[in-house]
Amino acid sequence: MxxxxxxxxxxxxxxxxxxxxxxxxxDVITLDGDLGAGKTTFTKGLAEGLEIKRTVNSxxxxxxxxxxxxxxxxxxxxxxxxxxxEDIGFDEYFEGEGVTVVEWSLFIESYLPVNRLMxxxxxxxxxxxxxxxxxxxxxxxxxxxxxxx
Amino acid sequence: xKKTNEIILAIETSCDETAVAVIQGGNKILSNVVxxxxxxxxxxxxxxxxxxxxxxxEQITLVMEQALEEAKVTMxxxxxxxxxxxxxxxxxxxxxxxxxxxxxxxxxxPLIAVHHIAGHIxxxxxxAEFDFPLLSLVVSGGHSELIVMDEHGSYDxxxxxxxxxxxxxxxxxxxxxxxxYPGGPQIDxxxxxxxxxxxxxxxxxxxxxDFSFSGLKTAVINQLHKLRQKDQTIDxxxxxxxxxxxxMEVLVEKTYQAATAYEVxxxxxxxxxxxxxxxxxxxxxxxxxSSIQVMIPPLYLCTDNAAMIGAAASIQYxxxxxxxxxxxxxxxxxx
Numbered sequence: 056m057x058x059x060x061x062x063x064x065x066x067x068x069x070x071x072x073x074x075x076x077x078x079x080x081x082d083v084i085t086l087d088g089d090l091g092a093g094k095t096t097f098t099k100g101l102a103e104g105l106e107i108k109r110t111v112n113s114x115x116x117x118x119x120x121x122x123x124x125x126x127x128x129x130x131x132x133x134x135x136x137x138x139x140x141e142d143i144g145f146d147e148y149f150e151g152e153g154v155t156v157v158e159w160s161l162f163i164e165s166y167l168p169v170n171r172l173m174x175x176x177x178x179x180x181x182x183x184x185x186x187x188x189x190x191x192x193x194x195x196x197x198x199x200x201x202x203x204x
Numbered sequence: 205x206k207k208t209n210e211i212i213l214a215i216e217t218s219c220d221e222t223a224v225a226v227i228q229g230g231n232k233i234l235s236n237v238v239x240x241x242x243x244x245x246x247x248x249x250x251x252x253x254x255x256x257x258x259x260x261x262e263q264i265t266l267v268m269e270q271a272l273e274e275a276k277v278t279m280x281x282x283x284x285x286x287x288x289x290x291x292x293x294x295x296x297x298x299x300x301x302x303x304x305x306x307x308x309x310x311x312x313x314p315l316i317a318v319h320h321i322a323g324h325i326x327x328x329x330x331x332a333e334f335d336f337p338l339l340s341l342v343v344s345g346g347h348s349e350l351i352v353m354d355e356h357g358s359y360d361x362x363x364x365x366x367x368x369x370x371x372x373x374x375x376x377x378x379x380x381x382x383x384x385y386p387g388g389p390q391i392d393x394x395x396x397x398x399x400x401x402x403x404x405x406x407x408x409x410x411x412x413x414d415f416s417f418s419g420l421k422t423a424v425i426n427q428l429h430k431l432r433q434k435d436q437t438i439d440x441x442x443x444x445x446x447x448x449x450x451x452m453e454v455l456v457e458k459t460y461q462a463a464t465a466y467e468v469x470x471x472x473x474x475x476x477x478x479x480x481x482x483x484x485x486x487x488x489x490x491x492x493x494s495s496i497q498v499m500i501p502p503l504y505l506c507t508d509n510a511a512m513i514g515a516a517a518s519i520q521y522x523x524x525x526x527x528x529x530x531x532x533x534x535x536x537x538x539x
Contacts, residue, residue, distance in 0.1 A: 090376075090421075090422060090425060091418075091422040091425075091426075095367050095418065110364055110365075110366055110414065112364065112365050112366055112367055112368070112369075113365070113367055113368045113369065113372060113418075115346075115368070115372055116345050116346030116369065116371075116372060117291050117292060117293065117346055117535050117536060118253065118293065118294075118535070119294075119535055119536060120536050121536040135251065135253060136253060136254075143253070143294050143295060144294070
């Protein structure tokens with residue numbers, strides 16, 4: 056487990072950019088945090104690190120948005136799948152050619168791969184955030200280690 | 205195959221409405237049937253994707269039969285079958301796409317794949333012919349975009365939301381105010397009775413036509429928390445009016461700036477939020493003294509329907525932009 060304290064939106068984004076540089080196709084990240092904690096900011100950082108040119112915005116309505124970059128990014132918000140057993144082809148994303156970021160992942164717990172990078176962002180005050188990175192599996196342990204340096 | 209007064213059977217199932225329409229020549233509605241699932245989803249406080257797909261499946265054949273019957277046409281008279289390919293909920297889209305493919309194959313008709321947002325824009329073609337260049341403001345649950353069109357079928361996105369769509373902010377604020385689903389019309393109604401007293405932030409994002417509604421949503425929610433913590437009464441009308449005022453001011457002002465900068469002849473307002481009373485009034489007021497023609501579709505064409513898909517498909521029919529039977533739903537389809 057790895058923890059960062061960031062003092063600004065910019066710092067939160069920088070961690071995401073650094074993380075993006077280590078990502079490979081097929082990587083899965085779960086991203087949790089309250090409204091306004093900075094999940095979108097973090098995802099924008101990942102997108103920047105993956106050299107995605109388009110604006111990354113909320114996927115809440117369509118559940119999934121796909122972006123082209125150095126590696127494609129699949130951005131999911133599965134909030135609306137609460138209490139539903141619907142499998143919208145998750146495996147095709149998790150095992151696909153891109154990096155998948157899942158917000159509100161608890162609602163699709165049974166579909167998530169065992170190995171994944173679990174990130175949670177907590178709001179300490181208006182500016183300060185506490186970012187916890189919890190790796191599951193060797194590959195993500197390695198990423199976590201590199202991120203620490 | 206091409207003819208001028210073609211008849212298109214159009215299907216739309218991207219979210220919670222099962223809709224089929226029969227459109228002639230791109231701007232004449234022969235029938236427009238919409239089976240809404242609103243009541244079903246009200247119970248859940250929002251659209252449940254799995255439930256939506258199941259109801260589409262139950263409804264699609266019936267709605268299609270009714271649309272043909274009301275239009276007084278048979279499948280033999282239909283020149284093409286059009287369907288929404290995306291964006292939307294994948295399970296919901298698939299029902300429409302598969303129905304369209306089956307019927308196109310069975311009757312040997314060409315198939316047309318339509319972008320949902322192109323449909324919302326083309327809903328305005330039932331009112332008046334397009335005059336290019338035109339600017340379209342598309343505002344709905346999943347979209348907040350400014351699109352410039354130089355000709356039919358060409359879309360240049362000059363601004364979009366950097367976080368939440370306008371309609372999404374409406375739904376989230378409505379939820380925080382504990383209003384029933386769908387939240388947009390409820391907030392609009394309350395706002396008419398209140399005043400802008402809270403002065404919530406306006407995200408202008410200098411030198412850009414982009415939008416941002418996430419900060420505003422957070423500001424409203426924080427304000428509600430504060431009031432609840434202090435046990436103060438929440439004036440729902442004033443909260444709604446203040447929130448709506450912030451959204452509208454930004455939408456109208458940015459649209460006006462873009463319309464002027466791009467020297468457009470028409471402004472088209474499209475998408476579910478174009479049903480909002482205040483948006484209609486403010487937009488008309490803002491463009492009152494300008495030479496730009498403002499077009500806002502009648503209410504029944506603002507929300508999801510298949511007539512608009514038929515109108516957009518008509519352009520593709522004449523451009524011979526057809527799909528084959530390998531057509532698949534694309535939840536993230538780009539305009």
